[in-house]
Amino acid sequence: MTINRTYGQHGDACRAANALDLVGGRWSLIVVRELVLGPKRFADLQEAVRGITPAVLTDRLRSLQQAGIVEQVVLPDLARTRAYAVTDWGRGLESVLRALGQWYSAGPDPATSGGMTPDAVILAMRTMAGPQPGDLPPIALRLYDGRRPDPPTRDYRLVTTGGMLVIEPGAPDSPAATVTADSTTWSDVLFGDLRLAQAEQADTVRISGDRAAVEQTISRYSP
Numbered sequence: 001m002t003i004n005r006t007y008g009q010h011g012d013a014c015r016a017a018n019a020l021d022l023v024g025g026r027w028s029l030i031v032v033r034e035l036v037l038g039p040k041r042f043a044d045l046q047e048a049v050r051g052i053t054p055a056v057l058t059d060r061l062r063s064l065q066q067a068g069i070v071e072q073v074v075l076p077d078l079a080r081t082r083a084y085a086v087t088d089w090g091r092g093l094e095s096v097l098r099a100l101g102q103w104y105s106a107g108p109d110p111a112t113s114g115g116m117t118p119d120a121v122i123l124a125m126r127t128m129a130g131p132q133p134g135d136l137p138p139i140a141l142r143l144y145d146g147r148r149p150d151p152p153t154r155d156y157r158l159v160t161t162g163g164m165l166v167i168e169p170g171a172p173d174s175p176a177a178t179v180t181a182d183s184t185t186w187s188d189v190l191f192g193d194l195r196l197a198q199a200e201q202a203d204t205v206r207i208s209g210d211r212a213a214v215e216q217t218i219s220r221y222s223p
Contacts, residue, residue, distance in 0.1 A: 022067045027052050027060050029097065032069065032086060036094045037119045037169050039073050039085035047148055048117045069093070098127040115184035118143035118154040122167055125190065129165040129220050136160045136213050137176035141167070146182035146204070153180070158217060165220060177209035190221040 007017035023029050027049060034040060034048045046057055061084055064070035069090035075081040086093070101124060104110055116124070121143060139158040144151040157172035158165060179186070185204040188194035196218060199205035207214055 022069065023064075023093065023096075025060070025063070027056060028064065029093065029100075031057070031060050031064065032090060032093050033097055033123060034117065034119055035070060035084060035086045036091060036097070037122060039075065039083040041075075041081060041083045044152075045084065048119070048145075050114070064090070094123065094126075097123060101127045115145070115147050116187040117145050118156075118183040121183045121187045121190075122156055122169075124187065125165070125221075126167055128191070129167075134160075134163060136216055137210060138172040138174070139210075139213055139217060140172050140175035140178040141186075142178065142180040143183040143186060144181075146184065165217070175209065177207060177211065177213050179205065179207055179214055181205040190218060 006021045007014070008021065012018075023032065030049050030052075031045065034045055040048065042057070042061075045061075046052065046054060049057065052060075061070060065072070068087055070084055071087050073083055073085045075083050105128070122141075136159075141156040141158055142153050143156065144153045155169070155171040156167055157170055157175070158167050159172065160166065181189075181199070182204040185194065185199050185202075189196050189199050189205065196205065196215065200207065
């Protein structure tokens with residue numbers, strides 16, 4: 001049986017190296033990515049982390065819990081559902097994910113393939129939004145992962161303060177516009193070559209309310 005030794009056990013005191021002992025394994029940061037914006041049940045994590053097996057997900061969650069990055073919680077529902085959430089310290093890994101996304105985007109070939117989960121798109125929006133003058137009214141963004149059967153819809157609120165876009169989980173009060181979209185399609189509209197009108201024609205993006213506010217939001221991600 002192979003015993004994996006940590007960087008510290010090999011005599012490397014670099015804190016970046018020691019951080020990789022905690023989150024450098026395959027799937028670990030992806031599990032964290034899916035928990036940064038809120039807790040998820042095991043079954044929801046397995047759906048979101050594409051390609052992971054139940055045994056590997058169990059192992060990664062156990063390791064992340066032992067490291068103090070993830071914890072088990074009980075959701076405030078009637079069934080008192082058990083779920084997983086990042087700790088306050090674990091939430092700091094969003095800045096690591098942001099830096100990795102920006103680094104990859106600046107590379108020689110930033111193109112990617114596959115799809116995006118709702119939370120992954122929101123984190124990408126928080127990473128890549130450029131500042132623009134003026135504020136916009138609140139927008140409700142309702143995303144679902146069309147790759148899943150009967151996918152649940154996740155709600156987010158978009159507001160601007162001082163020209164900076166702020167995106168958080170939850171529905172806004174009295175939004176000026178509501179966007180309901182497949183998360184991968186919405187990502188292609190923001191970061192790819194798909195035009196909003198094409199997505200609407202395919203019925204994978206639907207807009208109600210102030211369309212101009214939605215178009216201004218999209219323009220923040222134009223190269």
